[in-house]
Amino acid sequence: YCAKRAGGGHAFYRTNDDEAARRHLQLAQDLRRDVAGAAMVLHYQPKLDLQTDAVSAVEALVRWQHPVHGLLYPDAFLPIVEEIGAMPELTRNVLVQAMDQCVAWRREHLKLSVAVNVSAADLEAPGFADLVVGILRERGLPANALTLEITETTAMENSEPAHHTVRELHTLGIKVSIDDYGTDHSTLAHLHRLLVAGELKLDRRFVTHLETEERASAIVRSSIQLAHALGMAVVAEGVENAESLAMLRQWGCDTAQGYFISRPQTADDVAAWLTRPAASRAYGTIRSS
């Protein structure tokens, strides 16, 4: 029903549209002010190594502490960041905060590697690999302190500049992870040749209801096998219960992430959580047999 788009709609709809447009415009303006600053805060979600039951990596997830609207999640503002062309600024901010935090954790003897999500606009920006290396070097961090997550969709856009950047990052020893991996195995083989990614993250839509969905479990099992055959490590995201975690262990999945293990938390909360005895963390008591 598109009467309102044709301009002949009821005034009620027009008012709503105006309202939404005004809010959008205001957010875009606020973002220009905040995108490179401390209003962008990072939460960190642990990645559990299923071989050792240890957490040696976390993923940085950005939130926007908005002065009026409170804490906003990526879905509410990343599209606007893209739209105003500010993704490179946001990513630089996130990389700097994440690597500063990595140094701070190392001072507390927490040797964590941090994953940062990057977008197509980042990978296409000239000099991105140099920027990343510079940030690591300034802090005396090794390349393996950082992983960059790029979505399968971004990777499949077939942008040669982006693929070039990914290969450059790989040569520099920075791990690249393919995020939100779907179902298409030919895609995976294609990407593997193109990009030399070291890690595959299975999308949570296949993982979350693994224990009840046969189709999802077939996809997950075969993806683990194929990724391993290609020399990639596999992370399952969106693990929400003990049953799925047990299945993933059984199938040789390398790493798990999800609410069942831990929600994304502030840096201080992650440190506190990690220094608790493993047995007091719920997943620590789960075994596959």
Ligand code: C2E
């Ligand atoms: P992603 O990289 O795939 O991150 C996983 C998302 O799933 C996160 O949402 C996380 O909080 C959520 N999640 C984790 N475990 C579970 C679970 O067990 N169940 C469910 N239902 N959800 C779970 P979040 O933080 O809202 O981030 C959404 C997306 O925004 C991310 O998806 C990523 O693509 C993007 N994003 C986040 N931070 C950044 C950033 O700094 N830069 C860029 N470019 N993108 C970012």
Ligand code: MG
């Ligand atoms: Mg991610």
Ligand code: MG
């Ligand atoms: Mg993901």
Ligand code: MG
């Ligand atoms: Mg996702």
